[in-house]
Amino acid sequence: MTSELKPVKEGIFEVGPPPRLRGAICPECNQKFFPRPMVCPHCLGELQDVYLSTEGKVYTYAILRVKPPYKLPRPYAVGWVHLEADGIKIHTLFDPEKLSDLDFGRQVTLRVGAIGVDNNGDSCLRYYFTPQVGGEQ
Numbered sequence: 397m398t399s400e401l402k403p404v405k406e407g408i409f410e411v412g413p414p415p416r417l418r419g420a421i422c423p424e425c426n427q428k429f430f431p432r433p434m435v436c437p438h439c440l441g442e443l444q445d446v447y448l449s450t451e452g453k454v455y456t457y458a459i460l461r462v463k464p465p466y467k468l469p470r471p472y473a474v475g476w477v478h479l480e481a482d483g484i485k486i487h488t489l490f491d492p493e494k495l496s497d498l499d500f501g502r503q504v505t506l507r508v509g510a511i512g513v514d515n516n517g518d519s520c521l522r523y524y525f526t527p528q529v530g531g532e533q
């Protein structure tokens with residue numbers, strides 16, 4: 397089932413397995429970006445494609461209980477994950493099944509799954525991060 401669904405946006409992530417986020421790096425500034433900008437926002441240089449780390453830590457999050465857009469689960473959580481290996485923080489959904497396990501600094505792992513619909517109203521795949529339970533915080 398899941399493999400028949402398309403990503404919410406082509407080119408942002410690979411479904412896998414293993415799922416991977418497609419970012420970019422500026423060789424001049426040595427900084428990574430996600431999602432991939434057209435050019436480096438700092439020096440306007442050309443970027444190179446890179447896969448980003450699939451592990452990170454919750455930098456901040458919010459659990460939203462209002463009516464969600466794109467038929468996301470209710471409640472759902474969004475926030476920022478610090479990909480320490482890449483030196484960047486990225487915006488993300490969190491695992492809607494594990495909202496009670498979310499915490500600041502919690503180790504999280506990248507997943508891709510069927511969540512909500514795309515701009516055309518079709519069910520689609522989204523990337524999200526799921527908390528590692530019982531691990532280091």
Ligand SMILES: [Zn+2]
Nearest residue numbers: 422425436439
């Ligand atoms: Zn640059």
